[in-house]
Amino acid sequence: MRRREVPPMPPLEATELRNYTVRRRERTVAVTALAVASALVVLMALGFWAFFVHALSDPVGPGLVGMRIDGDAVTVKVGQCPQDRVRRVEVWDGDAERLVWRGDQPLTEEGRGGLLPLWDGEAYRASSPAGQPSELPKALDVTIDHGPEYGASEVFDIAEVRGAALPPGSYWTRDGVRTAGQLDGIPDCGRSVSP
Structure with a gap:
């Protein structure tokens, strides 16, 4: 039985594999950054809302x-x-x-x-x-x-x-x-x- 020879992998495939890995890593970083930024925006919005509700419901002075x-x-x-x-x-x-x-x-x-x-x-x-x-x-x-x-x-x-x-x-x-x-x-x- 004759062994079948596998042609050597062309150098482009390794480059493509590396590019794929880099793109996947970049996507993961971007998705993580977007999730963290969204969470921060929600927390800041809740903080501002709480501050304004407190400021409006807790008068500093009577004024009359x-x-x-x-x-x-x-x-x-x-x-x-x-x-x-x-x-x-x-x-x-x-x-x-x-x-x-x-x-x-x-x-x-x-x-x-x-x-x-x-x-x-x-x-x-x-x-x-x-x-x-x-x-x-x-x-x-x-x-x-x-x-x-x-x-x-x-x-x-x-x-x-x-x-x-x-x-x-x-x-x-x-x-x-x-x-x-x-x-x-x-x-x-x-x-x-x-x-």
């Missing part, structure tokens, strides 16, 4: 501000969580966008708790200018700073505030007349922290 005017005395009440403290109040001319008055670091516990007499230099560690203008601007933009966490701001139409029939201890707000207790009656004080 009320004002009352009794003769020449102008008082502002800001709703805030019990542990929060007012650091600064600024009053701007709402039409001219000009700072009219500023009070830093209220000296009384009521002031730090959000009950803020405006243009009362003795109620603050520092204030400027010292006196109330002879005539209030038509609109006052009041900004209350609770520190780096949050603040509150509201623009008041002075004629509207003066025209409101406010019972004692009540304040004019954008949502109507509110008492100090209602302004502080926040159901969830969130992440607010004291300074």
